[in-house]
Amino acid sequence: MTQTRSLIDENGKRTDGRTKDQLRDVKITAGVIKNADGSAFIEFGMNKIVVAVYGPREVHPKHMALADRCVLRCRYHMSPFSTDTRKNPAPSRREVEISKVMREALEPTLMLEDYPRAAIDVYVEVLQADGGSRCAGITAASVALADAGINMRDLVSACAAGKVDDRIVLDINDTEDKEGDADMPVAYMPHLEQVTLLQLDGILNEDQFNQCLDEAVNGCKMVYEFQRKALMQKYFGNETELKEEQ
């Protein structure tokens, strides 16, 4: 968190040329893996993440099954080639933690009680990392879960905000994450207007915290439009109607 150089220039442009409230380029494609029940591929700036959802399916080992609801299992994993230097493919402490927070970010939206004694597996594979991969992973996982036809109260959109050069900025990238002052990933259900994940790495005062949260929520709302577009594109194409019989 030690700042070594100016991350915002005199024109208010950041290291990658964005303004302070601008998202990186986002592209989401739903249904990219045929063998999975639901899947999504997201490009969030330089992040490239593929998510596959399997289930609801029978729980193995069976003792893990819950009598009244479904078990949600998340696995966040960074490929060895996803970073500058080779990443050991064994699950690191960070990956175990992110798997847990992703599960907790997705659980509130899923109607797990509809599938008792079953399990839903969410595999998040980071192919290329560029800061904010947990947010991109949650965003893609939400699309993949919807693609799998699992009952959901809402989609979950995620976006980070942070403090760089004493200014609150939206969607911080890898450089800003490493050299900036604070990083706040937020996951949010846009229709229900509820936050499902809020983490903070760094120090903010109360005003900055509120400002940062508002900025992140605005970012989530922008990300939601990309999620919706991806799902509509897969299921309805350009013509969004079903004229023929069901």
Next chain:
Amino acid sequence: MVPGDRIVEGNFRPLFNVIRAGNSIVATRIGIAEAGREGVKVIPLSGIYIPRVNDIVIGKILDHSSLSWGVDINSCFSAHLPAQDVFGRDFSPARDDMGRELAIGDLITARIIAFDRTRDPMITIQDKDLGKIPRGEFIKISATRVPRLIGKRGSMIQTIEYATHTRVLIGQNGIIVVTGRDLEGIKLAVRAIRMVEEEAHTANLTQRVKTLLGVSDASPSDNTHGTQPQNEAVGEELNEVEKGEKI
């Protein structure tokens, strides 16, 4: 509709794949919303099969205990077929050989007789048109595509059967068995079914299926579901199968 979308506001009855949120009805699945007098529902375009009582399904025997068979019904719940259902009330695990009646890997047409959140579905093969499926080409499609494959009053499946001289047995769980004497006919029927599965949500699908099958618009429309196919050789052997086909 995608999950979270508000379908309608007001005092409507939520039916399937929707929830009430305040004064609104909200979709919980990707699909087509339908609001009618009876309530509001979303016809899903993806998702696994969730059993419902009285559904007719096609299942595969997985294994058996001393009292029941375990049956894969293409769902997250495996079904139970009690041995008494096949052997009758005087079934004795010591005397009756369950493996001789239904072996592992056999396909059956069955009806779901009991299912709730607390236990796995129970099925029966004792009703009319149910039982073991002796032969056929096995296909698995998404259960959400089944209504589209059947079509309005069975129009789509009739078109496929008529044009390919096959019998298509459809389970509501998305498992399909195609039978017929003509291998080319079976292959064509499978291609048509795959096309319906992949393009289920697009317009003018019936027309495209007809083009694939090489039939004109008028030919199959008056053909009822029970009509024998022109290829008479198919008839007799498939009698057992076709009994259960109007699922």
